[in-house]
Amino acid sequence: MKITGTFLDEISHDIPHQNWGREEWDRDFAAMKSIGIDTVILIRCGHRRFITYPSKFLMEHEGCYRPPVDLVDLFLELAEKYGMTFYFGLYDSGKYWHNRECEREMEISRAVADEVWSLYGNRKAFGGWYLNFEVSRASAGIIELYAGMGRHVKQLSGNLPTMISPYIDGIKAIGDVGVKDDSIGVTQHEQEWNAILKGIQGAVDIVAFQDGHCDYHELADYLRINKKLTDRYGMTSWTNCETFDRDMPIRFLPIKWEKMLLKLEAARAAGIEKAITFEFSHFMSPNSCYRAAGHLFDRYREHFSL
Amino acid sequence: MKITGTFLDEISHDIPHQNWGREEWDRDFAAMKSIGIDTVILIRCGHRRFITYPSKFLMEHEGCYRPPVDLVDLFLELAEKYGMTFYFGLYDSGKYWHNRECEREMEISRAVADEVWSLYGNRKAFGGWYLNFEVSRASAGIIELYAGMGRHVKQLSGNLPTMISPYIDGIKAIGDVGVKDDSIGVTQHEQEWNAILKGIQGAVDIVAFQDGHCDYHELADYLRINKKLTDRYGMTSWTNCETFDRDMPIRFLPIKWEKMLLKLEAARAAGIEKAITFEFSHFMSPNSCYRAAGHLFDRYREHFSL
Amino acid sequence: MKITGTFLDEISHDIPHQNWGREEWDRDFAAMKSIGIDTVILIRCGHRRFITYPSKFLMEHEGCYRPPVDLVDLFLELAEKYGMTFYFGLYDSGKYWHNRECEREMEISRAVADEVWSLYGNRKAFGGWYLNFEVSRASAGIIELYAGMGRHVKQLSGNLPTMISPYIDGIKAIGDVGVKDDSIGVTQHEQEWNAILKGIQGAVDIVAFQDGHCDYHELADYLRINKKLTDRYGMTSWTNCETFDRDMPIRFLPIKWEKMLLKLEAARAAGIEKAITFEFSHFMSPNSCYRAAGHLFDRYREHFSL
Numbered sequence: 061m062k063i064t065g066t067f068l069d070e071i072s073h074d075i076p077h078q079n080w081g082r083e084e085w086d087r088d089f090a091a092m093k094s095i096g097i098d099t100v101i102l103i104r105c106g107h108r109r110f111i112t113y114p115s116k117f118l119m120e121h122e123g124c125y126r127p128p129v130d131l132v133d134l135f136l137e138l139a140e141k142y143g144m145t146f147y148f149g150l151y152d153s154g155k156y157w158h159n160r161e162c163e164r165e166m167e168i169s170r171a172v173a174d175e176v177w178s179l180y181g182n183r184k185a186f187g188g189w190y191l192n193f194e195v196s197r198a199s200a201g202i203i204e205l206y207a208g209m210g211r212h213v214k215q216l217s218g219n220l221p222t223m224i225s226p227y228i229d230g231i232k233a234i235g236d237v238g239v240k241d242d243s244i245g246v247t248q249h250e251q252e253w254n255a256i257l258k259g260i261q262g263a264v265d266i267v268a269f270q271d272g273h274c275d276y277h278e279l280a281d282y283l284r285i286n287k288k289l290t291d292r293y294g295m296t297s298w299t300n301c302e303t304f305d306r307d308m309p310i311r312f313l314p315i316k317w318e319k320m321l322l323k324l325e326a327a328r329a330a331g332i333e334k335a336i337t338f339e340f341s342h343f344m345s346p347n348s349c350y351r352a353a354g355h356l357f358d359r360y361r362e363h364f365s366l
Numbered sequence: 367m368k369i370t371g372t373f374l375d376e377i378s379h380d381i382p383h384q385n386w387g388r389e390e391w392d393r394d395f396a397a398m399k400s401i402g403i404d405t406v407i408l409i410r411c412g413h414r415r416f417i418t419y420p421s422k423f424l425m426e427h428e429g430c431y432r433p434p435v436d437l438v439d440l441f442l443e444l445a446e447k448y449g450m451t452f453y454f455g456l457y458d459s460g461k462y463w464h465n466r467e468c469e470r471e472m473e474i475s476r477a478v479a480d481e482v483w484s485l486y487g488n489r490k491a492f493g494g495w496y497l498n499f500e501v502s503r504a505s506a507g508i509i510e511l512y513a514g515m516g517r518h519v520k521q522l523s524g525n526l527p528t529m530i531s532p533y534i535d536g537i538k539a540i541g542d543v544g545v546k547d548d549s550i551g552v553t554q555h556e557q558e559w560n561a562i563l564k565g566i567q568g569a570v571d572i573v574a575f576q577d578g579h580c581d582y583h584e585l586a587d588y589l590r591i592n593k594k595l596t597d598r599y600g601m602t603s604w605t606n607c608e609t610f611d612r613d614m615p616i617r618f619l620p621i622k623w624e625k626m627l628l629k630l631e632a633a634r635a636a637g638i639e640k641a642i643t644f645e646f647s648h649f650m651s652p653n654s655c656y657r658a659a660g661h662l663f664d665r666y667r668e669h670f671s672l
Numbered sequence: 673m674k675i676t677g678t679f680l681d682e683i684s685h686d687i688p689h690q691n692w693g694r695e696e697w698d699r700d701f702a703a704m705k706s707i708g709i710d711t712v713i714l715i716r717c718g719h720r721r722f723i724t725y726p727s728k729f730l731m732e733h734e735g736c737y738r739p740p741v742d743l744v745d746l747f748l749e750l751a752e753k754y755g756m757t758f759y760f761g762l763y764d765s766g767k768y769w770h771n772r773e774c775e776r777e778m779e780i781s782r783a784v785a786d787e788v789w790s791l792y793g794n795r796k797a798f799g800g801w802y803l804n805f806e807v808s809r810a811s812a813g814i815i816e817l818y819a820g821m822g823r824h825v826k827q828l829s830g831n832l833p834t835m836i837s838p839y840i841d842g843i844k845a846i847g848d849v850g851v852k853d854d855s856i857g858v859t860q861h862e863q864e865w866n867a868i869l870k871g872i873q874g875a876v877d878i879v880a881f882q883d884g885h886c887d888y889h890e891l892a893d894y895l896r897i898n899k900k901l902t903d904r905y906g907m908t909s910w911t912n913c914e915t916f917d918r919d920m921p922i923r924f925l926p927i928k929w930e931k932m933l934l935k936l937e938a939a940r941a942a943g944i945e946k947a948i949t950f951e952f953s954h955f956m957s958p959n960s961c962y963r964a965a966g967h968l969f970d971r972y973r974e975h976f977s978l
Contacts, residue, residue, distance in 0.1 A: 073613075074614060074615055075614070076611055076614045076616055076619040076620070076622075076658060077611065077620075077621070077622035077623070077658065078657075078658045078661055079620065079622065079623045079658050079661035079662045079664070079665050080661055081661075081664065081665060081668065084661065109582070109583065110624070123583060125582065125583070125624070125628060127624060128623070128624055128627060128669075310616060311615045311616065312615075349656065349657035349658045349661075
């Protein structure tokens with residue numbers, strides 16, 4: 061079960077920035093390519109006031125700062141150069157949908173998608189959309205948000221595939237700190253996600269659950285349920301293999317290779333179609349500012365003889 | 367708006383030590399010089415029991431540890447070698463002035479200043495004093511502390527310039543954790559700092575507010591007020607551009623270049639005279655233990671064609 | 673007072689993993705050797721479900737994961753290659769003895785020791801046992817645990833030496849966060865540890881207190897008491913010189929050289945026989961992912977002219 065896709069963590073809200081320019085990004089796309097990565101997913105095109113491309117709409121309506129570089133343009137260019145498919149992650153206001161104002165969030169998100177498609181829709185590498193609303197349960201409004209945005213961007217772009225990456229309400233799903241005593245468990249997970257997937261059928265093509273919120277020995281069970289549910293609704297199951305370590309006091313540094321391997325094995329056992337990661341450039345790259353990431357890259361290549 | 371000064375973070379209370387020796391410091395002063403830094407400011411000569419030079423007074427009266435290296439001597443030597451002006455930061459007991467014992471703090475601080483001037487006052491690079499008491503508001507005793515120490519060291523040293531570096535009581539001014547809902551706002555900021563600057567006129571020459579405690583789009587307003595107030599009292603306004611990122615869970619790693627640029631632009635718009643940073647060696651240097659600092663250095667040089 | 677031993681932090685529960693393979697470990701043992709390290713101590717052979725060698729017992733009875741590499745085998749091989757003595761750290765369930773089920777912990781620990789001795793007891797470098805239960809006070813059951821396990825492994829292995837590494841209940845002994853106002857103080861420390869050492873006489877040979885939980889100027893007093901007590905019961909006193917910095921908000925990065933030196937001087941003054949560290953590979957090694965560790969290595973070598 062090899063990693064063949066990665067998120068691009070621009071804009072981040074909790075991972076410190078590496079301050080890369082064009083040259084550094086080019087070198088990192090080459091490193092991705094060298095281990096078989098064919099898909100890159102911009103995790104979001106903006107968060108609060110920071111944005112990845114000079115969005116006229118967001119600067120005018122949400123007070124966003126004009127970015128010094130057009131990263132969407134850069135990533136599309138590099139994706140094309142290295143023969144990769146680029147997924148575009150929508151805008152996250154950081155407030156509206158978190159405060160039950162999903163309608164307002166969707167209004168902005170639609171306008172951003174329209175603008176983006178008119179600016180970059182003709183680019184060769186533009187191959188899909190990432191609906192960047194991350195939830196673990198059937199919270200109020202999430203079905204409408206996924207379904208509404210999924211349908212909108214598919215219609216806009218000639219039915220390009222759409223992806224979501226939810227998380228499991230496991231023992232590590234408590235903000236960024238520690239471990240909680242209980243989780244909703246596999247039965248309730250199945251019930252709630254059955255309802256969600258049913259409600260977003262036709263609007264969402266790919267479900268890539270984050271794999272870091274439950275214990276390692278619990279993961280295979282969750283992945284099997286996820287696979288069963290996506291099969292039921294004609295969707296595709298990917299796994300989002302987190303390459304940062306959720307078990308350490310420093311939040312976050314690269315994961316221990318043994319843990320990553322356990323998670324990939326669980327995904328393979330569950331028949332998951334494709335593995336992507338959050339994310340290569342900080343946590344698994346020889347170019348990362350964290351040296352343990354380069355060693356993870358080496359262990360990964362050794363294991364798969366790459 | 368280029369960075370032409372930096373703090374030297376010895377002794378630190380919250381930034382992990384890089385364990386540099388003479389050779390590493392020399393290399394870092396060369397890197398500073400290469401981008402036009404002409405001013406270095408020792409943030410404090412001691413904190414609690416750790417001190418930067420073998421102070422007979424502090425070892426005898428405050429139980430301080432004898433340092434393995436005389437960093438004041440080393441920094442003065444390197445400042446002279448690279449043609450820089452050195453500001454000397456006073457001692458911070460870490461207890462007296464924090465516990466409303468400003469008189470005791472001042473007594474110690476005066477003795478330290480006297481000792482330092484007798485030891486290093488003849489050194490060519492010794493060009494000013496940093497009054498290292500950092501406050502955001504008109505807290506009890508701070509006017510007396512700034513004014514008393516400012517007058518003392520100016521008299522001692524033939525009127526060498528004195529600097530303070532307060533912070534703004536903005537949404538990020540809550541210890542080291544998270545964001546608070548309110549701040550005192552620009553109106554009250556102006557009132558309180560008008561009172562403080564009025565009270566320390568003649569004793570303090572340079573006011574270099576830290577620029578990291580309010581949101582990026584709020585900064586220009588605060589800086590304009592700061593400039594208006596320092597103009598009113600015949601002082602000089604510098605900006606202390608923080609090069610670490612206050613928005614991340616790891617406290618602290620290098621700032622995102624885009625954020626730094628926003629802050630420098632705000633300082634330029636407000637007519638600030640000079641930009642210094644806290645601080646080059648950890649957060650902006652190619653020699654830093656944090657690799658993202660080297661990339662920040664590269665982005666900074668690209669932007670200013672250095 | 674030179675460092676001549678180091679823990680090997682596999683498996684860690686709070687230090688992020690470096691993802692080293694055979695080549696990286698070999699290089700690091702060479703670096704250890706270069707400064708005179710002759711003793712390596714595996715801090716534990718397993719923690720919860722993660723283990724260092726493919727223990728049939730732990731995989732069957734405790735649901736442990738099969739490790740991708742046999743680290744015990746690797747470390748024994750490298751210890752032999754570099755002429756070092758290897759101490760084997762017992763298993764830590766992470767639950768039983770923490771929840772007053774010392775009997776259950778001991779049952780598992782005995783089985784693991786038996787298995788380990790049958791697998792690796794014939795290896796040339798296998799030179800001792802580390803009883804990895806870390807306490808600061810005479811907590812319920814700890815005497816029985818130390819004594820029971822110490823006697824068991826000594827009997828098993830022809831009386832190989834046993835070591836413990838407790839910590840001082842000082843101002844920094846409050847989990848991983850901050851500083852507390854009080855500690856039990858030297859008098860009660862002496863009373864409680866007198867009782868513990870008396871109770872484990874004959875079962876434990878070496879007591880290597882961790883040196884990071886009290887303030888620097890308090891350490892010598894504690895070490896003198898430790899030395900007096902171990903002398904009384906015919907044991908050997910080592911110091912476990914922590915090379916990570918407990919005073920910083922990032923938990924944990926390499927310690928400031930000055931602090932390390934203060935602690936080594938205190939150990940020398942107290943007549944401690946040998947200094948080991950927790951631990952070389954992350955915090956003091958030129959190969960560490962933390963660059964400040966390499967600089968600490970340089971400062972250390974300069975000081976001792978190594």
